[in-house]
Amino acid sequence: MTEYGKQLAVTETTIPGLVVFDLPVHGDARGWFKENWQREKMTAQGLADFGPVQNNISFNDAVGTTRGIHAEPWDKWVSVATGRIFGAWVDLREGPSFGAVYTTELDPSKAIFVPRGVGNSYQTLEPDTAYTYLVNDHWSPDAAYSFLNLADETAAIAWPIPLADVEISPKDLAHPRLQDVTPIPPKRILVLGANGQLGRALRAEYGGAPHIEYADRTTLDLSSPDLAAARRWRDYGTIVNAAAYTKVDLAETPEGRRDAWAANVAGVSALARIAAAHGVTLVHVSSDYVFDGTSDSPYTEDDAVCPLGVYGQTKAAGDQVVATVPRHYIVRTSWVIGEGGNFVRTMASLAERGIDPKVVDDQVGRLTFTDDIARGIRHLVETGAEYGTYNLTGAGDPQSWADIARRVFEITGHDPARVTGVSTEEYFASAQGPVAPRPRNSVLSTARIEAAGARLTPTEDALAAYLAPAG
Incomplete structure (x- = not known):
């Protein structure tokens, strides 16, 4: 009864x-x-x-x-x-x-x-x-x-x-x-931008598990009018958007502005519609460039965005779109280092070739290595952390680009005094073509993601491991 x-x-x-x-x-x-x-x-x-x-x-x-x-x-x-x-x-x-x-x-x-x-x-x-x-x-x-x-x-x-x-x-x-019985596999995870530096780190983190799918612009076109029918989207539990337009200076040109808005806003909007319609968790990677860098303290997830240049404007707009998806993680990061050409590799090469560089010393932040970002994304998804925005960078004291360059010289066995610090204005004084404005303070507070259980690698340790001889 x-x-x-x-x-x-x-x-x-x-x-x-x-x-x-x-x-x-x-x-x-x-x-x-x-x-x-x-x-x-x-x-x-x-x-x-x-x-x-x-x-x-x-x-x-x-x-x-x-x-x-x-x-x-x-x-x-x-x-x-x-x-x-x-x-x-x-x-x-x-x-x-x-x-x-x-x-x-x-x-x-x-x-x-x-x-x-x-x-x-x-x-x-x-x-x-x-x-x-x-x-x-x-x-x-x-x-x-x-x-x-x-x-x-x-x-x-x-x-x-x-x-x-x-x-x-x-x-x-x-x-x-x-x-x-044939067990029911987990819902699929789709990693976009799989051939970029973060995409390669996500490949290393997730490996070849059968429920993980990797795609780039040649295998999944976010601008296609047929995107809604491109996959059986209900079979996916998570989409990780590691694709983005990141040419900060080129974004200040007419062509770059168009491409940046197409990739960072229009493409993200298409993903957001898919995720919202099918109950998919959307993971989106954002940037310190959504802030103007004038704060005297580290930026939190709740600080109002105020981007200076076109790239930052498109990332801020993309964040706002993703925030409308019921199940979303916006992972905001800074000064990303991964496979391929990057600031650390450039400084190591200059040190080895006997070139003494001038490096900006009035922009402050923390390096973030792509394997840390990949681990952080996986942690948020697998632990079912509260949806929303999370800052994710390397741990440790903030540094200027010049500080990091000197540390690269030192780790690779060269005299750090060979690095000369200069202002942003001095560095770009002779630049050919447009130069995007940079935030002077790119330090992001990581208290929220650490409270969610993520373990961030100290920048000093990550940098030393990154520069260690192979084998």
């Missing part, structure tokens, strides 16, 4: 992400009423807004009707409209909880959230039982399912009514045992 008057409450289960809800049911002599799904109240209880798009009902007229065990590539909110069921859930996802089992009875005063890849089954305990479920994707013939036999000896589900005495479809009877 349905229990009336319960408070909305949550019970965690032995399967990660599988959560039982007690639902308030209000009844009298006329019948009863309940809020079967109420987004604001459910999310306040800690359930992610899983974005249901379809509501299905399964009616069963006889006691003992048994269905399952089906693992589907979407999340489900399962409840009972009338009657009572015995439900059994088996984790069929890849990972350490594969094969875990949870059982309980559901009546109209209970509901259960079933995450993607967890096998779902039930047996009716009363006649005329209606079992209803919300799902966050539409059925597709291309969707990947997994199935488990209801009588699997490893799961050992204690069905209230023996399977030999109930109505089961021949198809359900033919499902495989646990050792023969």
Whole structure:
């Protein structure tokens, strides 16, 4: 019999992400009423807004009707409209909880959230039982399912009514045992800009796992009018946007301005629409150039943006677009060093060739190595950190470019006094072509990402490792 008057409450289960809800049911002599799904109240209880798009009902007229065990590539909110069921859930996802089992009875005063890849089954305990479920994707013939036999000896589900005495479809009877089940893989992760310096670091961080996909502009065109149909986007859990227009000075030219806005704003907007429409987490890499550098203290994630040049303006605009995506991480960084040509490699080469450089000494910040950014992104995604903006740079005391150059000379065995510090104006006095304004203070506070558990490498250690001889 349905229990009336319960408070909305949550019970965690032995399967990660599988959560039982007690639902308030209000009844009298006329019948009863309940809020079967109420987004604001459910999310306040800690359930992610899983974005249901379809509501299905399964009616069963006889006691003992048994269905399952089906693992589907979407999340489900399962409840009972009338009657009572015995439900059994088996984790069929890849990972350490594969094969875990949870059982309980559901009546109209209970509901259960079933995450993607967890096998779902039930047996009716009363006649005329209606079992209803919300799902966050539409059925597709291309969707990947997994199935488990209801009588699997490893799961050992204690069905209230023996399977030999109930109505089961021949198809359900033919499902495989646990050792023969194909586990449901994680949702796919798409890394864009996979051939850039951050993209290469993300390749090294994630490796060749089958659910990781790498793309560049030749394999996925963000400006294509067919982008929405370019992938089955519901199969993706995360898009990491490591692609960007980064030619800071060239962005000040008419052609560069157009290209910067196309890549850093129009392309990002296309990704944001995809992510918002399909419940995908969008990870976007931003820059210290969104600030004007006039602050006397490190910039926090909550400081107002105030970009000086075209590049900074496009990055700030892209950030604002990404912030509208319900599931997003904006990773703001500075002075990025990775594979290929960069400031550190240039200084090491000059030192080796006997050239004494003049280096800017009135811009202050921290180097950030791409492997640190890649690790930080992975940490945010895998730990399910609160969505929003995070500053991510190397750890340690801020330095000027001239300070870093002197340290490069020293680490590579050369006299750091060969580096002469000059002002930004002096350095660019003889420049040919446009010069973008640089923020003088590029120091970003990393307190928020460290509080989220990310471990940042001290710049001194990262620089020494970067310059260490191969082998």
